[in-house]
Amino acid sequence: METLILFEAIKRSAVGIFSEEGLQKRLARGKPLKIKFGADPSRPDLHLGHSVPLRMLRKFQDAGHEIIFVIGDFTGMIGDPSGRNKTRQPLSFEETRQNGESYLEQVGKILDPAKAHIAYNSEWLGKMDFAEVLELASKYTLAQILERDDFANRYASNQPIGLHELLYPLMQGYDSIALRADIEVGGTDQTFNLLVGRELQKDYKQEPQEVITFPLLPGLDGVEKMSKSLDNYIGIGEAPEIIFEKCMKVPDSILPEYFHLTTDIAAHEYSELLASDIRQAHFVYAREIVRLYHGESAVAQAEKRYFSIASGNAPDNMKTISITGGRILIVELLKQAGFAMSNSDARRLIEGGGIKLDGETVRDANLTVAGDSVLSRGKNKFVQIHFV
Amino acid sequence: METLILFEAIKRSAVGIFSEEGLQKRLARGKPLKIKFGADPSRPDLHLGHSVPLRMLRKFQDAGHEIIFVIGDFTGMIGDPSGRNKTRQPLSFEETRQNGESYLEQVGKILDPAKAHIAYNSEWLGKMDFAEVLELASKYTLAQILERDDFANRYASNQPIGLHELLYPLMQGYDSIALRADIEVGGTDQTFNLLVGRELQKDYKQEPQEVITFPLLPGLDGVEKMSKSLDNYIGIGEAPEIIFEKCMKVPDSILPEYFHLTTDIAAHEYSELLASDIRQAHFVYAREIVRLYHGESAVAQAEKRYFSIASGNAPDNMKTISITGGRILIVELLKQAGFAMSNSDARRLIEGGGIKLDGETVRDANLTVAGDSVLSRGKNKFVQIHFV
Numbered sequence: 221m222e223t224l225i226l227f228e229a230i231k232r233s234a235v236g237i238f239s240e241e242g243l244q245k246r247l248a249r250g251k252p253l254k255i256k257f258g259a260d261p262s263r264p265d266l267h268l269g270h271s272v273p274l275r276m277l278r279k280f281q282d283a284g285h286e287i288i289f290v291i292g293d294f295t296g297m298i299g300d301p302s303g304r305n306k307t308r309q310p311l312s313f314e315e316t317r318q319n320g321e322s323y324l325e326q327v328g329k330i331l332d333p334a335k336a337h338i339a340y341n342s343e344w345l346g347k348m349d350f351a352e353v354l355e356l357a358s359k360y361t362l363a364q365i366l367e368r369d370d371f372a373n374r375y376a377s378n379q380p381i382g383l384h385e386l387l388y389p390l391m392q393g394y395d396s397i398a399l400r401a402d403i404e405v406g407g408t409d410q411t412f413n414l415l416v417g418r419e420l421q422k423d424y425k426q427e428p429q430e431v432i433t434f435p436l437l438p439g440l441d442g443v444e445k446m447s448k449s450l451d452n453y454i455g456i457g458e459a460p461e462i463i464f465e466k467c468m469k470v471p472d473s474i475l476p477e478y479f480h481l482t483t484d485i486a487a488h489e490y491s492e493l494l495a496s497d498i499r500q501a502h503f504v505y506a507r508e509i510v511r512l513y514h515g516e517s518a519v520a521q522a523e524k525r526y527f528s529i530a531s532g533n534a535p536d537n538m539k540t541i542s543i544t545g546g547r548i549l550i551v552e553l554l555k556q557a558g559f560a561m562s563n564s565d566a567r568r569l570i571e572g573g574g575i576k577l578d579g580e581t582v583r584d585a586n587l588t589v590a591g592d593s594v595l596s597r598g599k600n601k602f603v604q605i606h607f608v
Numbered sequence: 609m610e611t612l613i614l615f616e617a618i619k620r621s622a623v624g625i626f627s628e629e630g631l632q633k634r635l636a637r638g639k640p641l642k643i644k645f646g647a648d649p650s651r652p653d654l655h656l657g658h659s660v661p662l663r664m665l666r667k668f669q670d671a672g673h674e675i676i677f678v679i680g681d682f683t684g685m686i687g688d689p690s691g692r693n694k695t696r697q698p699l700s701f702e703e704t705r706q707n708g709e710s711y712l713e714q715v716g717k718i719l720d721p722a723k724a725h726i727a728y729n730s731e732w733l734g735k736m737d738f739a740e741v742l743e744l745a746s747k748y749t750l751a752q753i754l755e756r757d758d759f760a761n762r763y764a765s766n767q768p769i770g771l772h773e774l775l776y777p778l779m780q781g782y783d784s785i786a787l788r789a790d791i792e793v794g795g796t797d798q799t800f801n802l803l804v805g806r807e808l809q810k811d812y813k814q815e816p817q818e819v820i821t822f823p824l825l826p827g828l829d830g831v832e833k834m835s836k837s838l839d840n841y842i843g844i845g846e847a848p849e850i851i852f853e854k855c856m857k858v859p860d861s862i863l864p865e866y867f868h869l870t871t872d873i874a875a876h877e878y879s880e881l882l883a884s885d886i887r888q889a890h891f892v893y894a895r896e897i898v899r900l901y902h903g904e905s906a907v908a909q910a911e912k913r914y915f916s917i918a919s920g921n922a923p924d925n926m927k928t929i930s931i932t933g934g935r936i937l938i939v940e941l942l943k944q945a946g947f948a949m950s951n952s953d954a955r956r957l958i959e960g961g962g963i964k965l966d967g968e969t970v971r972d973a974n975l976t977v978a979g980d981s982v983l984s985r986g987k988n989k990f991v992q993i994h995f996v
Contacts, residue, residue, distance in 0.1 A: 294738070348738045350682070350779075357772035362750075362763065365771060375750065383753060383774060384745035390771070391738075 223247045226283045230432060233276065233481065235408050238415060238431040246402055246430055255280045256401035256417075256429070258290045258392055258410070259323055266326040267453040268509070269437040269446035272481045273405045274330040276434065280403075287336045288399050289327065291320035294342035295391050313342070326457045329513050344398040345391055356390050359423045360416070365389065368412040393417035401429045408433045409445070437481055442471040460514045460522035467506030468526065472498050475505060483508050499591060540604040547590040550575075550582060557595055557603040574598050611635045614671045618820060621664065621869065623796050626803060626819040634790055634818055643668045644789035644805075644817070646678045646780055646798070647711055654714040655841040656897070657825040657834035660869045661793045662718040664822065668791075675724040676787050677715065679708035682730035683779050701730070714845045717901050732786040733779055744778050747811045748804070753777060756800045781805035789817045796821045797833070825869055830859040848902045848910035855894035856914065860886050863893060871896050887979050928992040931977075938963075938975040945983055945991040962986050 227247055230237065237243055246253060257277055259270075266274075277287050293316040311319070317340075324338060348356075365386050366372050374381050389412060396404060396417035404414045414431040421428045436445040439452025446453045454466045470478050475498070479490040485508060493501045503523070510522045541556055548556075551566035554575065560566035567585045569575050575582045576596045577589065589595075595603045615635055618625065625631055634641060645665055647658075654662075665675050681704040699707070705728075712726060736744075753774050754760050762769050777800060784792060784805035792802045799821050806816040824833040827840025834841045842854045858866050863886070867878040873896060881889045891911075898910045929944055936944075939954035942963065948954035955973045957963050963970045964984045965977065977983075977993065984990045 345738050350733050350736045350741055353738055353741050354772045354775065357775065358770045360771050361768040362771060362774065363766070363768065378751070380749040380751065382746045383748050383750060383778070384742045386750065386771060386774070387742065387745065 223250070223283070226279060229279055230276065233272070233434060234432050235435050236411060236431070236433040238418065242428075243403070243430040243432070253280075253285045253402035254288055254399060255285050256288050256290060256396060256399055256404040258292055258395060258404070258406060258413075259320075259327075265448050265453075265455040265457055266323065266329075267446055267448060267455045268478070268482045269407075269439075269453065271330060271456060272437055273407065273434045274327065275482070276405060276432075278331055280405075281332050281335045285403075287331060288401065289324075289331075289336050289338050290395050290399070291316075291323060291338065291340045292392070292395075293317055293320050293340045294345040295388060322457075329456055339399065341391070341395050341398070345394065353387075356394055356420075357387065359420060360390060362386075389413045389416045390420070393420040396421055396429050397424045397426060400426060402427075403430045403432060405432045405434070407436050409436060435477075435481060438474050438477065440466060440469055440471070442474050454509065456513045460510045460518040461525035463510050463513065464506045464522040464526045467509050468502050470502065470505065475501060478505060483512070539602075540606050542606050542608045543589075544608055546607060547588050550577075550587040550589055551585060553589055553595060553605065554597075557597075557605075559595075559597040559601060559603075569597065611638070611671070614667060617667055618664065621660070621822060622820050623823050624799060624819070624821040626806065630816075631791070631818040631820070641668075641673045641790035642676055642787060643673050644676050644678060644784060644787055644792040646680055646783060646792070646794060646801075647708075647715075653836050653841075653843045653845055654711065654717075655834055655836065655843045656866070656870045657795075657827075657841065659718060659844060660825055661795060661822045662715065663870070664820070665793060666719055668793075669720050669723045673791075675719060676789065677712075677719075677724050677726050678783050678787070679704075679711060679726065679728045680780070680783075681705055681708050681728045682733040683776060704730075710845075717844055727787065729779070729783050729786070733782065741775075744782055744808075745775065747808060748778060750774075777801045777804045778808065781808040784809055784817050785812045785814060788814060790815075791818045791820060793820045793822070795824050797824060823865075823869060826862050826865065828854060828857055828859070830862050842897065844901045848898045848906040849913035851898050851901065852894045852910040852914045855897050856890050858890065858893065863889060867893060871900070927990075928994050930994050930996045932996055934995060935976050935978040938965075938970060938977055939973060941977055941983060941993065942985075945985075945993075947983075947985040947989065947991075957985065 281287055392413045393416035406414050411433050418428040439446040441452045444450050507519050510519050551563045554560040554566040570582055570585045578593045593605050595605050669675055780801045781804035794802050802819040809816045827834040829840045832838050895907050898907050939951045942948040942954040958970055958973045966981045981993050983993050
């Protein structure tokens with residue numbers, strides 16, 4: 221890839237570049253650069269959120285640069301409190317290694333393993349003695365570290381911050397020194413840590429790394445960032461049918477962002493699709509993600525399984541009822557489907573937990589249904605709902 | 609020394625005992641205890657302020673307990689910011705060793721070197737790796753560390769606090785763990801650090817040390833605590849005549865404290881003396897301190913030198929004038945001594961800087977003289993003033 225094309229690709233998806241001029245100059249040298257990407261091995265299951273920067277790293281690889289993938293096996297023993305409001309449970313050294321191995325396997329789904337260099341930060345941090353730690357710690361003041369939002373917030377709200385946690389940004393920054401990184405890529409929640417690396421390199425008489433930050437993908441809840449611990453994630457190592465099903469559940473409002481950040485589908489293509497048929501857009505998205513992480517051959521099977529799950533094993537020839545007006549209350553729908561005799565009857569059925577929509581139990585008797593779906597009562601009664 | 613006598617001696621001079629009951633029980637075991645005393649080697653010249661806890665340690669020694677003298681050669685590389693409002697310049701490893709050696713020599717003036725065990729904290733802190741540092745750091749939260757007054761004050765007034773400095777109390781506390789200290793003794797400015805040691809021992813499953821804190825001796829300015837950097841100190845390693853001269857300058861108001869904290873002279877004895885003749889009390893004090901740190905043989909010579917310095921080389925056979933009434937204005941005295949013809953003449957002489965009292969230039973023309981002294985004009989004219 222031409223340097224300019226790479227630079228434009230970065231600009232298109234990056235949130236922050238520190239500094240843009242420095243990055244441009246460094247890329248223009250035409251020499252292979254060391255691109256650092258730090259991974260927290262306490263989250264062994266890579267998800268689509270992780271894929272955002274990883275897919276950019278792939279572009280760097282394709283342009284001939286060296287990706288240094290830092291498995292934070294040492295830092296993982298503390299756990300980065302970034303963006304979280306409580307002290308994490310530390311992992312054992314063994315756990316971080318195991319998680320790192322798993323991480324490595326999954327990264328192979330996005331990066332070319334032959335062109336990635338893997339490094340464990342225990343290799344250098346584990347060898348530092350107290351005096352070296354003190355020297356490192358002396359480069360930052362408390363006030364500077366407390367500028368990090370989560371520290372500031374926790375301190376302000378009287379939540380405990382372990383002294384060891386304050387050292388985390390410095391440890392991650394020291395990784396850049398040990399690796400002599402040219403560029404570091406990460407999520408926007410890592411901006412502070414990445415810039416610490418840039419500053420520390422100056423203190424250690426190195427050319428300061430360029431920092432590129434990428435947007436955080438919102439999770440399936442459409443509110444929080446995608447994260448395993450919030451269970452709002454699509455794991456790239458998950459089974460094809462699970463990925464397919466989860467992709468179908470991406471809220472309509474954020475599906476454009478998912479297309480933009482996690483696929484190579486051109487903007488005009490998905491924009492058109494989204495505007496014309498949102499359900500179809502979900503299918504296209506789900507097929508693309510399964511294809512990316514499990515290959516073309518897995519798509520059809522995943523889609524088939526999805527229908528089977530969504531319909532709760534609905535029979536092939538279901539009765540179909542047509543609904544006009546674009547939306548209908550669930551109690552009304554139950555009556556039209558012939559499952560309930562009255563509104564109160566319908567409510568009882570819902571309260572009893574026997575009513576499902578696309579395989580998922582309906583809990584809210586005031587629900588409005590507004591899209592094609594399969595309605596079921598118990599294990600045997602299915603109706604295909606079709607909006608006309 | 610009986611355990612009870614030792615306990616009473618501690619209670620008499622200590623400011624704080626954490627806990628009194630614990631200390632009493634521990635002493636009552638009748639077994640030799642490990643008494644820790646931490647020394648900051650960035651201050652190689654021991655002064656009378658240091659002697660306050662050291663003299664108590666001598667009593668512990670005499671009662672059969674083991675004194676562990678911690679030379680903070682490792683912590684000295686950072687410098688303890690206790691009670692100071694700025695980041696200290698770190699010392700090199702070599703400097704701290706040299707200072708430690710000097711410290712050791714001087715301590716021999718108070719402690720029995722044969723009964724003291726010397727330890728350098730680089731022996732254990734220097735061997736700690738990053739993971740062990742993190743474990744230690746995890747035992748304290750930022751809020752707990754910021755309870756230390758000087759940190760809180762510096763943070764509140766936006767003065768920089770290096771992250772490494774926050775680790776200082778933990779390092780000093782870890783010394784107690786490495787030594788398995790039973791008791792730690794220190795100045796009141798070290799109370800926080802000493803209690804950190806006590807708490808950390810619990811975290812590391814040790815019986816928590818008892819903590820005994822001693823008052824800080826005010827310096828010769830009568831305001832700040834005695835400290836080399838404020839140049840208000842009497843160094844126990846200084847020459848006898850320097851010690852003598854400095855002791856003579858102790859402000860009257862704090863001389864009782866000096867007697868109480870730095871000598872073995874009984875309270876009723878020095879109280880009587882102070883009440884009857886403050887100048888004589890200064891001589892007694894100066895002789896006692898010279899005797900303590902240079903031996904009886906050095907006292908006479910130091911006193912002689914003091915007079916020589918104080919009088920600006922006054923001749924042996926001076927004219928003596930006797931003054932009645934207990935006090936006299938300096939201008940009146942100059943006339944009686946035959947140095948001035950009139951009040952205005954006397955004032956001119958004083959303004960000209962040629963008049964000295966006990967070798968010190970008189971600046972205040974309204975000064976009242978109220979004790980035996982040597983008055984001089986220029987380099988050749990001396991009069992002994994004697995109050996009758």
